[in-house]
Amino acid sequence: MSTPRFHRLAVNELRRETADAISMTFSIPQELSGDYNFLPGQYLTLRTTMDGEEVRRSYSICSGPDDGELRIAVKKVDGGAFSNWAADELKSGDELDVMTVDRERLIFGCVHWDQFIFLIAEDEPMACPRLDHYGFSVSSRAELDAAVERARAFHGEDPRVDLIDTTVDDQGVVKIHSMYVGYLLPMMIELQYWEFV
Numbered sequence: 001m002s003t004p005r006f007h008r009l010a011v012n013e014l015r016r017e018t019a020d021a022i023s024m025t026f027s028i029p030q031e032l033s034g035d036y037n038f039l040p041g042q043y044l045t046l047r048t049t050m051d052g053e054e055v056r057r058s059y060s061i062c063s064g065p066d067d068g069e070l071r072i073a074v075k076k077v078d079g080g081a082f083s084n085w086a087a088d089e090l091k092s093g094d095e096l097d098v099m100t101v102d103r104e105r106l107i108f109g110c111v112h113w114d115q116f117i118f119l120i121a122e123d124e125p126m127a128c129p130r131l132d133h134y135g136f137s138v139s140s141r142a143e144l145d146a147a148v149e150r151a152r153a154f155h156g157e158d159p160r161v162d163l164i165d166t167t168v169d170d171q172g173v174v175k176i177h178s179m180y181v182g183y184l185l186p187m188m189i190e191l192q193y194w195e196f197v
């Protein structure tokens with residue numbers, strides 16, 4: 001695996017997706033095409049200079065490996081330097097430093113596009129007590145129940161799946177339905193559904 005490095009690439013197609021989000025592809029010279037091959041769940045790091053300071057930001061690749069393009073989407077963040085600049089100022093033909101895809105780093109989406117787990121390979125594996133967890137939310141009890149069912153079915157095939165069934169924490173104005181699941185990663189994942197009453 002080669003060490004990730006930056007190349008200056010021109011923005012190819014820049015598309016306005018919503019009022020506050022754009023997507024863009026990059027023109028990749030033939031000789032660099034191998035460096036930008038990617039797998040689902042990988043991301044690009046962009047680098048530019050803003051007000052004399054180097055700024056680096058990462059964006060998930062939102063095209064598929066067989067789509068024939070390398071596309072990312074940037075959504076404006078309130079007060080965010082790079083995202084607002086990219087959404088308002090950037091245009092086709094402008095150039096950015098784009099890091100080659102780093103295969104050691106993987107992101108797995110979870111339930112919604114803006115919820116993800118970001119894994120970094122390290123020589124010394126991370127360890128933590130059971131029940132240390134990441135939290136993700138789902139939008140309905142049915143979605144939560146379906147996730148529990150999937151985890152239970154998977155546990156049937158592989159006993160390393162660590163499942164803690166759904167409990168409901170009644171806080172009066174909101175009931176928090178949550179389950180925990182762990183598999184191979186050091187931390188468990190908590191899925192929550194917030195039922196506002």
Ligand SMILES: Cc1cc2nc3c(=O)[nH]c(=O)nc-3n(C[C@H](O)[C@H](O)[C@H](O)COP(=O)(O)OP(=O)(O)OC[C@H]3O[C@@H](n4cnc5c(N)ncnc54)[C@H](O)[C@@H]3O)c2cc1C
Pocket residue numbers: 043057058059060061072073074075076077078079080081082083084107118
């Ligand atoms: C692996 C990975 C993948 C990602 N994929 C995507 C993606 O696909 N699409 C996407 O849109 N984003 C993605 N992101 C997020 C993206 O990298 C940026 O973090 C995001 O665009 C915001 O950058 P920004 O420069 O606009 O905001 P920043 O300037 O970094 O600001 C972020 C927030 O912090 C606040 N802030 C900044 N400085 C200060 C300060 N000094 N004091 C107080 N508050 C401050 C800002 O007001 C703003 O609310 C991803 C991030 C990672 C790590």
